Amino acid sequence: MNIAILSRNKKLYSTRRLVEACEQRGHEVMVIDVLRTYMDIASSKPQAHFKGEALPTFDAVIPRIGASVTFYGTAVLRQFEMMGAYPLNESVAISRSRDKLRSMQLLSRRGVGMPNTGFANNPDDISDLIKMVGGAPLVIKLLEGTQGIGVVLAETQKAAESVLEAFMGLKANIMVQEYIKEAGGADIRCLVVDGKVVAAMKRQAMPGEFRSNLHRGGSASIIKITPAERATAVNAAKVMGLNVAGVDLLRSERGPLVMEVNSSPGLEGIETATGKDVASMIVQCIEKHARPHNTRTRGKG
Ligand code: ADP
Numbered sequence: 001m002n003i004a005i006l007s008r009n010k011k012l013y014s015t016r017r018l019v020e021a022c023e024q025r026g027h028e029v030m031v032i033d034v035l036r037t038y039m040d041i042a043s044s045k046p047q048a049h050f051k052g053e054a055l056p057t058f059d060a061v062i063p064r065i066g067a068s069v070t071f072y073g074t075a076v077l078r079q080f081e082m083m084g085a086y087p088l089n090e091s092v093a094i095s096r097s098r099d100k101l102r103s104m105q106l107l108s109r110r111g112v113g114m115p116n117t118g119f120a121n122n123p124d125d126i127s128d129l130i131k132m133v134g135g136a137p138l139v140i141k142l143l144e145g146t147q148g149i150g151v152v153l154a155e156t157q158k159a160a161e162s163v164l165e166a167f168m169g170l171k172a173n174i175m176v177q178e179y180i181k182e183a184g185g186a187d188i189r190c191l192v193v194d195g196k197v198v199a200a201m202k203r204q205a206m207p208g209e210f211r212s213n214l215h216r217g218g219s220a221s222i223i224k225i226t227p228a229e230r231a232t233a234v235n236a237a238k239v240m241g242l243n244v245a246g247v248d249l250l251r252s253e254r255g256p257l258v259m260e261v262n263s264s265p266g267l268e269g270i271e272t273a274t275g276k277d278v279a280s281m282i283v284q285c286i287e288k289h290a291r292p293h294n295t296r297t298r299g300k301g
Contacts, residue, residue: 001027001028001059001060001286001287002027002028002056002058002060003022003027003028003030003059003060003062003283003286004030004031004032004055004058004060004061004062004085005018005019005022005029005030005031005032005061005064006032006034006061006062006063006064006065006076007031007032007033007064008033008034008035008069009033010031012064013266013267013268014264014267014268014279015031015064017267017271017278017279018062018064018267018282019031020279021277021280021283022283024280025280025283025284025287027283030058032050032055033050034073034076035069035073036051037049037050038050039075039076041079046082046083047079048076048079048080048083057083057084058085059085059086059290059292060086060088060286061077061080061086061087062282062286063077063087063088063089063091063094063263064264065077065263065264066264067098067146074094074095075091077090077091077094081295084292084293086286086289086291086292086295088243088244088282088285088286089242089244089264090241090295092241092296093241093242094242094263096240096241097240097242097245097261097263098263100143100175101119101175103240103260103261104117106239106240107236107240107258107261110235112232112236112239112258113232113252113255113256113257114257114258115139115177115178115179115180115250115252115259116132116133116178117133117176117177117178118132118175118176118177119174119175119176120168120174120176122168126164126165126168127157129176130157130160130161130164130176132176133177133178135157136154136155136157136159136160137154137156137160137181138153138154138160138177138178139151139152139154139176139178139179140152140154140160140163140164140175140177141174141175141176141177142167142173143172143173143174143175144172144173147215148211148213148216151211153179153210160176164176179210180250180252180257182251182252182253183250183252185204185205185209185210185211185212186203186204186205186212186251187202187248187249187250187259188200188201188202188203188223188225188229188249188250188251188256189201189203189246189247189248189249189265189270190229190233190246190248191245191246191265191278192233192234192236192237193244193278193282194243194244194281194288194289195234195237195238196234197230197234199270199271199274199276199278200222200223200224200225200229200233200274201220201221201222201269201270201273201274202220202221202222202223203219203269204218204219204220205218206218206219220269220270220272220273221273222273226256228255228256229249229251232247232249232255232256232258233247233256233258236258236261237261240263241296242261242263243285244263244282244285245261245262245263245265246261246262246266246270247260247261247262248260248261267279
């Protein structure tokens with residue numbers, strides 16, 4: 001097959017591993033920087049150009065679109081979908097997963113467990129918002145944050161009120177979430193490929209820290225997940241319409257709770273922690289499903 005990987009940088013671990021896996025399995029592969037791709041939208045025959053040349057019609061496209069380039073990146077992916085390429089994850093599903101409010105609303109509608117969560121634009125009554133999610137201690141998150149930055153644990157009602165006031169004063173988009181204390185500073189990353197959890201790791205925060213992000217000094221290890229955790233992760237990916245997803249879970253007294261569903265999960269942490277060749281499993285998923293125009297939406301969404 002002729003496969004394109006949409007990635008800003010060939011040298012990134014995940015991109016390198018996907019290139020390797022494609023080549024090992026006998027495919028032609030090209031890494032394309034989405035921001036350097038331009039498109040002919042108006043004509044009846046959709047085209048994409050890169051560095052002065054028209055790109056061929058790929059059999060499949062692997063999107064590795066960073067959060068900061070979602071808008072343009074999904075437009076480029078949509079263009080490839082219109083040209084008939086099979087997208088590993090569809091542009092519509094990626095856009096959906098990048099909108100945290102929409103994702104959580106969709107997951108809750110389908111009965112997927114998640115921490116009690118409140119969203120607000122600029123409420124008159126911060127104390128009612130706090131009460132709504134069960135009171136302090138609680139977690140306040142900036143929607144734009146990644147790698148644990150902008151995730152704050154407010155231990156008391158007073159602390160929660162002042163942090164919320166400060167964030168709202170800055171016109172930041174925030175969410176307020178029940179603190180899952182019994183998770184013990186750990187979360188579970190499940191890598192879902194084609195309706196199965198193919199690898200799972202536990203991330204444990206440093207002592208004295210509740211955020212388990214590896215960038216915040218957390219450590220990763222292999223973990224055996226329960227059937228309920230497996231079912232929750234698979235269901236969350238399905239609800240989002242993602243063939244490949246990194247589903248982050250917290251272990252709570254009332255079962256697994258989904259924190260986030262990531263449409264471009266990094267491979268380095270999970271492959272290192274589990275020793276599994278996730279990149280090849282992703283390429284095998286493409287081999288199984290790639291046929292011209294085999295998308296649910298053909299980029300129409
Ligand atoms: P980011 O997307 O920036 O990584 P997360 O929402 O994943 O932010 O939060 C970072 C970390 O903080 C999580 O990996 C988890 O360990 C911890 N955490 C987040 N939300 C909660 C919560 N409601 N209860 C307990 N711990 C949480």
